[in-house]
Amino acid sequence: MPDKKSFSQLSIIKQIDACVSCGLCLTVCPTYKNLQNESESPRGRLSIIKGLVAEEISISKSSYKYLDHCLMCGACEAVCPAKVEYTAILGQAKLWLHERGYKSFYDRFFGWLVYRNYRIFFLGKIIALYRMLGIQKVLPLNSVKLYADDVKTVKGKEYYPVASGVNAKGDVYLFRGCVASLFDRDTIKSSIAMLNIAGYNVIFPDNQTCCGSLAIHNGDVIRATKLKQNNLEVFTRDIPLIVTSTGCINSVSKFSDKVSSLYDILEFLAIHLTLDHESNLKIKGNVLSHIPCSQRLRTESLIASRKLLNAFCDNYLELDNSGSCCGSAGTYMYRNKQLADKVVSPLIRQVDTAETPNFIVTQNIGCRMQLMNHTRRRVTEVIHPVTLIYREKFNKHEKFD
The missing domain is CATH 3.40.50 (Rossmann fold)
Structure with a gap:
């Protein structure tokens, strides 16, 4: 008699069984189109996940590699006739693997980095020092030197009112994110300025944290939940919440139930800015x-x-x-x-x-x-x-x- 499966195992297997193996996902999957390997397709990854959680195949670097190669872009879900929630299944599978101690170095490092704001600010100081000392000329790391000229973390006041003499239409929250706070300060400052031009005072809480998107990409649902809880304690007023990065908006939607509405910055400006x-x-x-x-x-x-x-x-x-x-x-x-x-x-x-x-x-x-x-x-x-x-x-x- 087979071993009794846990509820999470049975849940994942049931969701995977909804796949009809039609192969439409192969036509839009970026990794399959590049590698032409069934294991690098959504259909192939679902088979691997089912084998892992059913304990029919063992956890290995090879099986984890195929799952880790998924971009979670959602292209497969857009064409799936059975409406299989592939990215959710992959997230559950990664969590299941993490609970069994299988987590890559990058999963651990980036999870550690974005969990606390001071770590991101400290990284900004290191990159700034890398540039100031001229180390980039000797050790030209592409992923660092490209942004070294523009590194300065966004950390300052928490309230940006409209110009003096202008009647404000109301207040809005602006979500900063983690990576954007280090590499994208011009976007944040431009968003504040444009929201002021549209007639809104901007509240920019300094103790907000990462939205949890990076953690979800890495299958770290526990860390994503902790980040969500922190942000729930920060964004407490019933006013619009504005997000600058579309990569954050799905995660932010999970903790925005206390605010009246959620927009990305261009959505909000399209409604409230006079063209x-x-x-x-x-x-x-x-x-x-x-x-x-x-x-x-x-x-x-x-x-x-x-x-x-x-x-x-x-x-x-x-x-x-x-x-x-x-x-x-x-x-x-x-x-x-x-x-x-x-x-x-x-x-x-x-x-x-x-x-x-x-x-x-x-x-x-x-x-x-x-x-x-x-x-x-x-x-x-x-x-x-x-x-x-x-x-x-x-x-x-x-x-x-």
């Missing part, structure tokens, strides 16, 4: 937009982004990344760099053949970092749309402190 359609005030040059996987699945965000960028840009174009992730996927571009480089290559070929872009815009900090790595010799700048709009449309060319 000026005079052509002479439009942003000059070619603006090439990258749509992150996390945004493709959020229709309201996609509509708002297109509305604002079309209104403000002379020549707005989009990369065709349907079914093609950029390869950032949280810490994926560091954990699986070679595969991430292959995954992003179709997008880079599009950049090479497009009319010379002055800017590439994207709403996810991870996507921005990945695209910066691969386009720095081809494109003037890779930035968040809100930074482009604030700087170019409103003639605010100052660099933020």
